[in-house]
Amino acid sequence: MKYYSGIDLGGTKIYAIVIDETGKVLGRYKIKTEGENDADKLAVKIADCYLESLKLSGIAEKDITALGLAVPSSVNVDLGILKYAPNLGMKNVEFLKILKRKINKPMFMDNDVNMGIFGEYSLGSARKYKHVYGLFVGTGIGGGYILDGKVIRGVSYTAGEIGHMIVKIGGPMCNCGKSGCLEAIAGKVGIINYIKKQVEKKGKKTALSDISPDWRKTVGSSALRKCYEMEDEVVVKAINKAAKTIGIACANLVDVVGVEAIVLGGGLIEEMGEVFTPMVEENMKSYSIADGANGVALIKAELGDDAVALGAAWFTSLEENKNYLK
Amino acid sequence: MKYYSGIDLGGTKIYAIVIDETGKVLGRYKIKTEGENDADKLAVKIADCYLESLKLSGIAEKDITALGLAVPSSVNVDLGILKYAPNLGMKNVEFLKILKRKINKPMFMDNDVNMGIFGEYSLGSARKYKHVYGLFVGTGIGGGYILDGKVIRGVSYTAGEIGHMIVKIGGPMCNCGKSGCLEAIAGKVGIINYIKKQVEKKGKKTALSDISPDWRKTVGSSALRKCYEMEDEVVVKAINKAAKTIGIACANLVDVVGVEAIVLGGGLIEEMGEVFTPMVEENMKSYSIADGANGVALIKAELGDDAVALGAAWFTSLEENKNYLK
Numbered sequence: 181m182k183y184y185s186g187i188d189l190g191g192t193k194i195y196a197i198v199i200d201e202t203g204k205v206l207g208r209y210k211i212k213t214e215g216e217n218d219a220d221k222l223a224v225k226i227a228d229c230y231l232e233s234l235k236l237s238g239i240a241e242k243d244i245t246a247l248g249l250a251v252p253s254s255v256n257v258d259l260g261i262l263k264y265a266p267n268l269g270m271k272n273v274e275f276l277k278i279l280k281r282k283i284n285k286p287m288f289m290d291n292d293v294n295m296g297i298f299g300e301y302s303l304g305s306a307r308k309y310k311h312v313y314g315l316f317v318g319t320g321i322g323g324g325y326i327l328d329g330k331v332i333r334g335v336s337y338t339a340g341e342i343g344h345m346i347v348k349i350g351g352p353m354c355n356c357g358k359s360g361c362l363e364a365i366a367g368k369v370g371i372i373n374y375i376k377k378q379v380e381k382k383g384k385k386t387a388l389s390d391i392s393p394d395w396r397k398t399v400g401s402s403a404l405r406k407c408y409e410m411e412d413e414v415v416v417k418a419i420n421k422a423a424k425t426i427g428i429a430c431a432n433l434v435d436v437v438g439v440e441a442i443v444l445g446g447g448l449i450e451e452m453g454e455v456f457t458p459m460v461e462e463n464m465k466s467y468s469i470a471d472g473a474n475g476v477a478l479i480k481a482e483l484g485d486d487a488v489a490l491g492a493a494w495f496t497s498l499e500e501n502k503n504y505l506k
Numbered sequence: 507m508k509y510y511s512g513i514d515l516g517g518t519k520i521y522a523i524v525i526d527e528t529g530k531v532l533g534r535y536k537i538k539t540e541g542e543n544d545a546d547k548l549a550v551k552i553a554d555c556y557l558e559s560l561k562l563s564g565i566a567e568k569d570i571t572a573l574g575l576a577v578p579s580s581v582n583v584d585l586g587i588l589k590y591a592p593n594l595g596m597k598n599v600e601f602l603k604i605l606k607r608k609i610n611k612p613m614f615m616d617n618d619v620n621m622g623i624f625g626e627y628s629l630g631s632a633r634k635y636k637h638v639y640g641l642f643v644g645t646g647i648g649g650g651y652i653l654d655g656k657v658i659r660g661v662s663y664t665a666g667e668i669g670h671m672i673v674k675i676g677g678p679m680c681n682c683g684k685s686g687c688l689e690a691i692a693g694k695v696g697i698i699n700y701i702k703k704q705v706e707k708k709g710k711k712t713a714l715s716d717i718s719p720d721w722r723k724t725v726g727s728s729a730l731r732k733c734y735e736m737e738d739e740v741v742v743k744a745i746n747k748a749a750k751t752i753g754i755a756c757a758n759l760v761d762v763v764g765v766e767a768i769v770l771g772g773g774l775i776e777e778m779g780e781v782f783t784p785m786v787e788e789n790m791k792s793y794s795i796a797d798g799a800n801g802v803a804l805i806k807a808e809l810g811d812d813a814v815a816l817g818a819a820w821f822t823s824l825e826e827n828k829n830y831l832k
Binding site for chain 2: 254263264311323325327332333334335336337338339340341342344345346347348349350351356358360425428431432433434435436437438439440467468469470471472473474475476
């Protein structure tokens, strides 16, 4: 039996898992990182986390065949370069080279959402489908695109950036500097901006101020869910608008590239999937042309916190991807 | 040597070509149809046009191996059903069955823009690329999507409908019933609606009224070009807005699915490509995320009137597509 490691590197955490060649998860380990942005120090922490996950799995380090690393950045997967990760404070870093000084294994690095969707495609809720787009809705909206088993990355390794699809020319400003991007309306950042406008410019009141007094700076998806369940008018409107806009983005995917299945995941969907999914589906159907979305499956991600690390480990384990290993 | 027929069926014309197995065009024939919408009568006219094109090519009918038909409709290519063609007044018609009563050859039918892009991909300006999207800009905007030699059609055979990608939620009404579709802003129909608004609501004057007095009903791309060259303020603004919006749509393609090349074709591009292409490119680059469009080729279609019929004939000629033949 062969064994593989998958590591999900986030802005504030490292999450490592160990799988066997059938995709079974043997162990998991998570550490917090508090915004570490020195590449060498981060590599040390990743190695620690990796070794702890091995211990918990009962697998010896020598028995690991290869390691897949997922990062919050576009990645030149051919050269192992982390292109731009604002959450890690890194730009154009040959991070695999640095990590290899700590862990001497064949390695592969890709964008985290690509790997999360690849996980759902290979071992999760999308495994029946061949032509899949995934949207992970959190503070922003990340995406990934898979066709016939291949992760489609594009010439500049930026494919999957559906959060920056412009759906409303002249719409709200996005953190990327453009306006009218999907995530500026339907990511948590867009939802909060909408609520702010209702409260500050239109004098509306929201229960969010009681439940999560710091909501202007940061708000958990669970606080939004609570307000939604309380039928707080402002929050209900904000969520409905976000779900409608994601539905329109899904209709665009159907019309433009004809995907077979769309996977919804991420913090907001995990917390409020039951609210979001039917609204997204209704809008996807009514905004796609010639009933194009009728045969399209809209499914919820099912791998939860494992998705990204599991996708990275699994991708790395496949014979057809061995040329990617560094 | 084997020979193939390709037929481009439009709302007001039938265009037939004959090619040999190398893709060389041996002859062409075109007839006008004046809005024929009876399927049997149309099949008779297609057969006439087909036979004339053979005569001009010097190829005997018995030497044609197969025929590819392209229609202005979404097409169930597996069942040979023309799904919905408003310009032909047809809906859910088993048109290949009808045509086979007149021409007894193995046949294939697909959407016209799919076949035009497949022509450019196989034998035209996009032949160096593997992952290609095409936009044909005329009255509306049609599209086609090709990845690794496969025409991507989607579960409901509607992929390629980039003209109905929503880029401006709440934007101008589209003929499809939705609002904010790309073609409602950047197709000729959108351009004319913009000019109308400037003239009728804002009291602006345009040279279009002199050059093409009937412009509210119908206007040639050449009249728009003339006004643009005269620096007619209203037309210049309308064209610039259209080109910018197509550039944003191209940026969306880059961000979302990471195409390698985008082919621009259709009447408006043939007439005004020199004006459109640089503006589209500039906007594609500035609106795509993380300089994602930097390696993306923006190219003009080069097969002109032949593209659709040639693509259909060539698609039909390929061994790998023989399962599609009816």
